[in-house]
Amino acid sequence: LAVGVGEAANFAAYAFAPATLVTPLGALSVLVSAVLSSVFLNEQLNVHGKIGCMLSILGSTVMVIHAPQEEEVSSLESMAEKLKDPGFIAFAVCVLVSSLLLIFVAGPRYGQSNVLVYVLVCSAIGSLSVSCVKGLGIALKELFSGKPVLKEPLGWVLLVCLVICISTQINYLNKALDIFNTSVVTPIYYVLFTTAVMMCSAILFKEWQHMVLDNIIGSISGFLTIVSGIFLLHAFRDLPFPPTLLPLFLQPGRADPHPPWSSADRHQSCQHQPLLPSEDKGSHSAEEEEEEEE
DSSP states (O other): OHHHHHHHHHHHHHHHSOHHHHHHHTHHHHHHHHHHHHHHSOOOOOHHHHHHHHHHHHHHHHHHHTOOOOOOOOSHHHHHHHHTOHHHHHHHHHHHHHHHHIIIIIHHHHTTTOTHHHHHHHHHHHHHHHHHHHHHHHHHHHHHTTOOGGGOHHHHHHHHHHHHHHHHHHHHHHHHHHHSOHHHHHHHHHHHHHHHHHHHHHHHSOTTTTOOHHHHHHHHHHHHHHHHHHHHHHHTTTSOOOGGGSOGGGSTTOOOSSOOOOHHHHHSOGGGSOSSOHHHHHHHHHHHHHHHHO
């Protein structure tokens, strides 16, 4: 039920906000999962994980502040015009051709040894699924406003494409998770999927066309900050980080490595310490007595 509600809310977010903003903010689900698993499942969240959570929050905040504005698409007719754009058609053809090559050529050869093969398929197909979600969101808004959307063929075409894209995406993501560790697949998939969605949205909805330089730099910086946080959260999740690895002054309950001298040591001068051990001193005194007797 919780997953269903979350996906419905994510679907609604794509209908009302730019995909370049919604997709990177999906990293917050990883953050919430890590925090809740630490609280309710007693999973340890090490120092790297806590720093990763903080970086994800900071990067998300920066991206919200510098979010791009997409071109207004209020009807299925305008969405159809967007889909007929030569730039988007070229992008979709490249995605489909590259995905087919990865599935039928690179997959049998390198799929078992290289994590990028199946993850690239999921990411490329996922960018098209986000475009279908945007179109279906517009169709639902028109349906609720009383327009005869069910008679429009574009809505049904987008629905069929969405089912195909999501099925392919889930299939190859499960294959990647079966072969490789989750801590490796998750951050790589997040980075590639978000990058592909941002490229697709920039081509389809012209989100970056009217942005000033400050907002472009802010959006890219926020995205890279989220990527760094996700990497720290997942890549070092299974590595123990005991307090003994911290510097000495940060270790709890650790005594001062250079304790002050005791009072006896402070009052004792170096001039009063014997230069030689007592045994050597005794042997030298015996030799001096023998020489005096001779």
